[in-house]
Amino acid sequence: MAQPLKGREIHLKSRPKGEPTPEIFELVEAAVPEPTDGQVLVRNHFMSVDPYMRGRMNDTKSYVPPFKLGEVLDGGSVGQVVRSRSPDFKEGDYVVGGTGGWREYAVAPAKHYQKVDPSVGPLSAYLGVLGxxxxxxxxxxxxxxxxxxxxxxxxxxxxxxxxxxxxxxxxxxxxxxxxxxxxxxxxxxxxxxxxxxxxxxxxxxxxxxxxxxxxxxxxxxxxxxxxxxxxxxxxxxxxxxxxxxxxxxxxxxxxxxxxxxxxxxxxxxxxxxxxxxxxxxDHGDRRADFLRDMGGWLREGKVSDVSTIVDGLDKAPDAFIGMMRGDNTGKMLVRLVKDA
Amino acid sequence: MAQPLKGREIHLKSRPKGEPTPEIFELVEAAVPEPTDGQVLVRNHFMSVDPYMRGRMNDTKSYVPPFKLGEVLDGGSVGQVVRSRSPDFKEGDYVVGGTGGWREYAVAPAKHYQKVDPSVGPLSAYLGVLGxxxxxxxxxxxxxxxxxxxxxxxxxxxxxxxxxxxxxxxxxxxxxxxxxxxxxxxxxxxxxxxxxxxxxxxxxxxxxxxxxxxxxxxxxxxxxxxxxxxxxxxxxxxxxxxxxxxxxxxxxxxxxxxxxxxxxxxxxxxxxxxxxxxxxxDHGDRRADFLRDMGGWLREGKVSDVSTIVDGLDKAPDAFIGMMRGDNTGKMLVRLVKDA
CATH class of the missing domain: 3.40.50.720 (NAD(P)-binding Rossmann-like Domain)
Structure with a gap:
């Protein structure tokens, strides 16, 4: 059996009061579990920081549950399947998902992911204009x-x-x-x-x-x-x-x-x-229309893939804090794989 | 030619600041003009006081123009046609309209009025549940x-x-x-x-x-x-x-x-x-449905004709002020014809 895989991830150490600060986050190295039946192991190329995450840092009920203290945060990410225990994906597939972010490697049910077509737009666009x-x-x-x-x-x-x-x-x-x-x-x-x-x-x-x-x-x-x-x-x-x-x-x-x-x-x-x-x-029924239309408009240059990219998981908290302050133009992203 | 008809009407003397007071209204006796071609002369049996009138007492643009100072107020009323210069109405018809209120006699274009059927509900109901x-x-x-x-x-x-x-x-x-x-x-x-x-x-x-x-x-x-x-x-x-x-x-x-x-x-x-x-x-296209449904429910006792009635045009300002304060249960009305 291969050396157990380790990956870095960001935990929520404490809940922000007002503007979030770097101290509420913690960078942790953790063992990456083996995927079980129906799961995939994904190496994240990009992760997303989004305004809605600020609400989840509070301990209040909303349309998504709050983040838990002392645990890894989650959010959108796009990456490549490293190991698959699902018939829906094979090794090397590019996928996007809503729950595997804030970490270098994610193990999650295959149904949390959707395959993406890197010929339509760059991988990072699947967290932005195509995401x-x-x-x-x-x-x-x-x-x-x-x-x-x-x-x-x-x-x-x-x-x-x-x-x-x-x-x-x-x-x-x-x-x-x-x-x-x-x-x-x-x-x-x-x-x-x-x-x-x-x-x-x-x-x-x-x-x-x-x-x-x-x-x-x-x-x-x-x-x-x-x-x-x-x-x-x-x-x-x-x-x-x-x-x-x-x-x-x-x-x-x-x-x-x-x-x-x-x-x-x-x-x-x-x-x-x-x-x-x-x-x-709520609008998953529009996803196919969206990908068809937006993919077309992106190819025709009628919509733009604009992003502000920060490098390294350790910079993810700064990226989030900066996004809340408006430092970004277009989608704020964290690149987790060099040259991705 | 008959003696010229005179009628009493309520004018807006000044604009209210905050809660309206009796002093902003004035009871005036005025000659009632003869209806010209396309017009009707209506003797009002009931007039309506409504919350939206408060907005019209301010000198600000809204979806209805402000009342003019020194002129008769207007609003909903129901009554009987006394003279008609329109083929749409004949003497004795019962009618409801949105612009002939705050006066005993109204002269207005026939198109401002709709005929009402007093067998469906009492005349006053056409300013309330049927209005x-x-x-x-x-x-x-x-x-x-x-x-x-x-x-x-x-x-x-x-x-x-x-x-x-x-x-x-x-x-x-x-x-x-x-x-x-x-x-x-x-x-x-x-x-x-x-x-x-x-x-x-x-x-x-x-x-x-x-x-x-x-x-x-x-x-x-x-x-x-x-x-x-x-x-x-x-x-x-x-x-x-x-x-x-x-x-x-x-x-x-x-x-x-x-x-x-x-x-x-x-x-x-x-x-x-x-x-x-x-x-x-905006919803005039629903008027026929409304009258059919609401008339039916009223006959079946599923909706109620509830009103608070004040007698005499001179009491209309008090009725309006009281309505704004919540003195009424159901529709606040002013009866202008004894025993109507």
């Missing part, structure tokens, strides 16, 4: 926001993994799209690389003022990743029968006390607005 | 809330003109329904007359506590007439995929400064909630 963030943009904008050609779309946090794709999809659908982002460099990225019709830096003035300038005609669809001031400003500018897609509220995830809601929410009555929250994992 | 409030309940609950049999429904302000009907419709649809109201007498009314499964007095403790007791299993559909504390409490108890029907926010209409929104609005993401505002006048 959960891309599908969040696809389902949220197209199925919930339902933009019609000629309508106006506002995306908050538009330089993030989801927001950038939302903007590109809105352009594909013939909409005028404006995004907000947290730096001038990101604003330039939105305008120049992602071809947003316009963009503004939400840190350089009141959102309501920037938004009123960007949308003299009002907003039909608002895709909200940020919450807080963004949501209140957008409510004031929504057109009648507008749709607000509630995807996230990264401005509030580090809050240590409840933050006030929009003071003008009741505009939703007179304007006949719909505000709808959603979770991408 | 705009009933249709608001019908469209809001059935088309927007979409309750399924076995689901749970919460109605805030349930003893009002809309809320009571919402509760009865929810029962007809096989739901468990609980309402909130502002007095113990109203709570008794909801439980005993309107057959709500349960009801509570929102003035006797925090809404969140009363609501948690009333819905140990959570809420599927929330029909909100009140806003504020009610909305925040309900958000905390909504079940996954729940629907919140935003009908009104009477708790906030007299506010002189913006009131904070629900601090927990972002629960809508994880719980996949939909919040939707609506205006009944």
């Amino acid at each position: 959960m963030p891309g599908m969040t943009a696809y389902v949220g904008l197209l199925d919930i926001g339902k933009p019609a050609a000629g309508e106006t779309v506002f995306v908050s946090g538009a330089a993030g993994a989801v927001g950038g794709v939302v903007g590109e999809l809105a352009r594909i659908k013939g909409c005028r799209v404006v995004g907000s982002a947290g730096s001038d460099a990101k604003v330039k990225h939105l305008r120049e690389q992602l071809k947003f019709n316009d963009a503004f830096n939400y840190k350089s003035g009141p959102v309501a003022e920037s938004l009123a300038k960007a949308f003299p005609e009002g907003i039909d669809v608002f895709f909200d990743n940020v919450g807080g001031e963004h949501l209140e400003a957008a409510l004031g500018l929504m057109k009648n029968h507008g749709r607000i897609v509630l995807c996230g509220a990264i401005s509030q995830y580090n809050a240590t006390a409840p933050t006030p809601g929009p003071r003008n929410l009741m505009l939703a009555v007179g304007k006949r607005l719909t505000l709808q929250g959603f979770i991408v994992s | 705009m409030p009933g249709m608001t309940a019908y469209v809001g609950l059935l088309d927007i809330g979409k309750p399924a049999a076995g689901e749970t429904v919460f109605v805030s302000g349930a003893a009002g003109a809309v809320g009571g009907v919402v509760g009865e419709l929810a029962r007809i649809k096989g739901c468990r329904v609980v309402g909130s109201a502002g007095s113990d007498a109203k709570v008794k009314h909801l439980r005993e007359q309107l057959k709500f499964n349960d009801a509570f007095n929102y003035k006797s403790g925090p809404v969140a506590e009363s609501l948690a007791k009333a819905f140990p299993e959570g809420i599927d559909v929330f029909f909100d007439n009140v806003g504020g504390e009610h909305l925040e409490a309900a958000l905390g108890l909504m079940k996954n995929h729940g629907r919140i029907v935003l009908c009104g926010a009477i708790s906030q209409y007299n506010a002189t400064a913006p009131t904070p929104g629900p601090r927990n609005l972002m629960l809508a993401v994880g719980k996949r909630l939909t919040l939707q505002g609506f205006i009944v006048s």
